[in-house]
Amino acid sequence: MNRQKSISKLLMGVEVDCYQDYSKQELIQRIRSLESSIRSLEQSSPSKSSSQTITQLFQKPNSSGTPDGSSISSAIPPSKKTKNSSRSSSSSFNFKKFYTRKVALKISYDGYHHCGFAWQPEITRLTTVESEIFRALLISRLVECHNPSNLSAEKLQEDLQGTQDLWRDLVNVQAWEYSRAGRTDAGVSGSGQIVSLWVRSALNEFTIEDQIDPINGFRRPTQQEVDQTGSSSPSSKSYTNQHNSNSGELKYDRLLNSILPSSIRVLGWSGVSEDFDARFSCLSRHYKYFFQLHESTQSSMRPLNVKKMREASQSLVGEHDFRNLCKLDPSKQIQNFHRTIISASISPVINRPILATERNSSFKLSTEQEVTIFGDVGEDCLDCLDDERNEIYVFDLVGTAFLYNMVRHIVSILFLIGSELESPDLISRLLYTDQTSKEPILNHTEGEKVKIEAIERKPKYNYSNPLPLTLHSCNYPEGTFRWQQSHGDVALRPTVLNEMFGSWSRSRIKTMISLNHLRSLNETSQDIKRTEKNFRNNCEEMKIFDEVLLGAAESRLCKKNYVKVLNRERLEHYQISNSKWMKRIGTRRLENRLKSEKS
Template identity: 35%
Template structure:
């Protein structure tokens, strides 16, 4: 220890000893008063390492701020979440809507006490646990810096007369936004003075930086891509023209040509009750959906880490619960030569009064399948809600323009960042995630090469009867793909049409109405009656059984 350090330590001990000796002579009341004084000082003291961010402790009056309806476009990795839809009961992983709404509430863009209903929340489509999205869309009302206020007509007339080349700066209100109605009269113009002054042109108010603001709060697994102002009656769900899903897979053990044959049979309007999961809470009775496109193609644009990567593209106006994963499971069975492509036509042949004709002249009429056979759907990991299509006139996707970002002085985002900087920041984050995945893929490939020096792969059985494959030995086990590197293993394969049939939609709906649905409805009526008894008022609502809800997407 140096001489200087020793001297400082000696002085500190001497001071502490003096303070301790002084406290020994204090009365009990004086000691209590001193402790309270120290507690008060500690409460108002900020730790030196803590960033001076304004804490959300004081009440925030959302009614005092303008609002506007916007749409948000964002992407997320589904394996990190328990699905898109917010759940009232605890989930093993957070939901996408739960995380996104929490970020909106933390940024004071929505009132947390109002919940999703309070801000008019609507989603384009629901994705199940493990399913990702590249361009998911939600619409909602949020706090705004400008709202939907328009310039008064008399101000518009005067502004048209003002020269756009004027170098005068407009006056601003307390927030520095230069809103209309706070414009001062000036007379220092490059023309002879008159008795009447002119108002300066207002500076265009800056909207909040929704993209940057939310991305600074959200985890990297959820990224806001863009936002758009929308009309008050816009609905992210009902204004969507079609949804586009992608399912990624490798061609190992699969006949891609046979899979494409089966996929082409999906195009058009069909009854897909045998290719979805029944959700009795929705009380669905209509299962006809329109598929606009169903294709399988190789990924050859340099984005695939291997040369045998393929993607199944499915585009339709709407989809039933888990419909895409059920379709993909059937395509895997066809690709493994465990089923014929005509299995698709059979499962869509559900109406005995209007049976389907043979898909091709050389095929027989498909079997009539009134209820769904028991088969396992595909893995959720490779499924992505790729796009959500809307009319161009309804949306104007944007990332905050340069002029808005450079002039904004709001505290919600970092000052001095241009839109180009923010755009590059978002791109760099996504590129970093992509690079890490490539590195992980490269490591796994090297590990596989090392293991292959000491161990041999299993015999190749699929596609059945294809060149280079072996017949399945009697009593042996094999596995057919379910996507996402998962397999269904067994010693014997039972064709789908020979498997046990599940209950019909009518039976499932009736069972739920008489069971759990009835109990839920009775509890709802009890709560309503208790509320009316306390308040002395009645609440509107249907006193009958629960009404059917609209369908949800994958």
């Protein structure tokens, strides 16, 4: 009875409008969920009264020292609460009193809205994906703040919601032991990026047993160790949940998604072993690059030769020196350009939301069901506007590791081969960088003697557009993860599935609208065939130019006397550029770093 009175009293202090549309069954489920959370909190805080414990369900999870990811306001930033509550919660919170655990997060993001994935200490034109993740981690207090400027807790919490970006000084990836599987450039998206780090846990010594288990690494609160042993050093001993249950744990994905922008979503989380590292534990990365058979209206009379592109892509498989198929950045001081490609393939994309091999219980689609993105555009329409003739293809590339802009350079060369401006042998030639290594097998007339030159210096050429590129997945040893997903109250907050479906649906609608604009353009002519004739005449006039495709309908025009890649001007040897950079900039940066460390 007291518990029911407490719940009723608390519900009067929160917005109850959201419950007016609930059915009887939904209200019963909500009450059961609250009672379950109450029991969990009472077990972890037996000394507190029942009313205090219930009150914690409706407070910011970190303010009272009782983190409960299932609470209604668990993800509400401090700025949305009253000033008094924000001030008291900031002053009372002590991160060192909590257990921490190592987790992996699976993340998807739309690269078009961000200036790359990797964190940048300086402010960028668009935010990076990691900067948004770090900000969400700090707002939710899942990680400890690094505060070198000794700003007040109130000021820091206000800045996390503001535009001053003082919070950037709080980031300490070394202390968090943060790691990512891979980094992507500005404009590149990711569907299966993996990051790992130590975060605050809701579990305590009553729910964590001292056992040996390869998964679920925990660390004791450092404040607790000071009280018991007099030592301030954190314990690195690994602990595990006794029943491997996360029922009382924070809802990490739900908590972060409530703060992150809609372009970034945490798809799930998993406890991992203490020695897990998202980068070094990763076995391979899988990239996808999407392109059309007709990438330009100017080249619509000559579709890409996919057969030659497939033939050339097979030369990538194996271990090779990719210095000529990446961006050379002397600031990185890279000396080893050898990388291993596991597989490379080009295949058409089926116009379905989910492939048959990728279906799961969340999607109920019949095997015969197909979703056509484009409608019938008519027999007289140009090939580039005809869905049946202008198929979408995907280039799948799986490798153990990749160099800077490596995939985009490879795709650019494949486009040159598909446009029949270059031979399929070009990739083999670019991979042959040392006369002492085995010569590539080239297609030439039998008996003809061909002298093969080792390409030690990279030729100049453009690399492809980042928009069609996505980091599809990162692969790890089997059994590494036990993914958890938080299925919140749909009436209060949409699920990630609903959000992604909405984004996909809006993109399809935009596609149809764009196609309708193109149809309207054709209809402005009284005679469609005359329009085609004029178009072909324009193509005749364009014969003095060749078009170099770069993906996503981007291209560069060049004079008709196209210069082969191997005959172009070449960059200086990477060792020379590395040495010049080190003498000119690197030494100065090192001196400045040493000075800052001494001070």
